[in-house]
Amino acid sequence: MTQLAHLETERLRLVAPTTACLDAYLQFYTNGESSKMYGGPIEPTQVLARLKADLGSWYLQGFGVWVIQEKTTGKYVGTCGFWQGYNWPRELTWWLLPETRGLGYAKEASIAAINYAYDELAFAHVRTYMNDDNDAARKLVERLGGVKTDRILFPDGLYRDIYTLNKVSA
Numbered sequence: 001m002t003q004l005a006h007l008e009t010e011r012l013r014l015v016a017p018t019t020a021c022l023d024a025y026l027q028f029y030t031n032g033e034s035s036k037m038y039g040g041p042i043e044p045t046q047v048l049a050r051l052k053a054d055l056g057s058w059y060l061q062g063f064g065v066w067v068i069q070e071k072t073t074g075k076y077v078g079t080c081g082f083w084q085g086y087n088w089p090r091e092l093t094w095w096l097l098p099e100t101r102g103l104g105y106a107k108e109a110s111i112a113a114i115n116y117a118y119d120e121l122a123f124a125h126v127r128t129y130m131n132d133d134n135d136a137a138r139k140l141v142e143r144l145g146g147v148k149t150d151r152i153l154f155p156d157g158l159y160r161d162i163y164t165l166n167k168v169s170a
């Protein structure tokens with residue numbers, strides 16, 4: 001069984017998913033505008049299943065997402081880490097509650113996750129991808145130094161660009 005690491009940045013803690021994070025998951029996934037790039041909105045029962053899947057990924061695959069917690073408030077504000085669905089490539093992924101977007105949290109958490117992947121998980125590479133119309137994600141990936149390395153057809157029938165991310169200096 002994988003021990004879930006607890007990561008810290010200047011302003012954030014990246015912690016294991018637990019039921020204490022359910023309210024943040026509900027706020028995000030039941031809001032259609034917030035979660036449209038993640039298949040939302042979804043029903044609360046599906047949200048709980050998503051939280052369980054995020055935790056279970058650590059045990060089944062040896063990696064997963066952390067829940068992002070503000071150090072100053074203790075509030076859970078999103079997730080960041082690694083996801084891999086059946087027949088999908090592994091990717092760096094993240095989401096934030098709308099009121100915490102634009103504060104640099106996604107970049108700060110992503111740097112910690114990328115560096116952990118290379119240093120502790122021994123990933124040979126870190127990659128991410130997004131729908132073509134997800135401009136916010138693409139801009140973040142570019143700010144992280146991501147380089148477009150491929151474009152492939154995904155199991156859902158969409159083509160997406162693949163970006164490779166190197167270890168990042170904070």
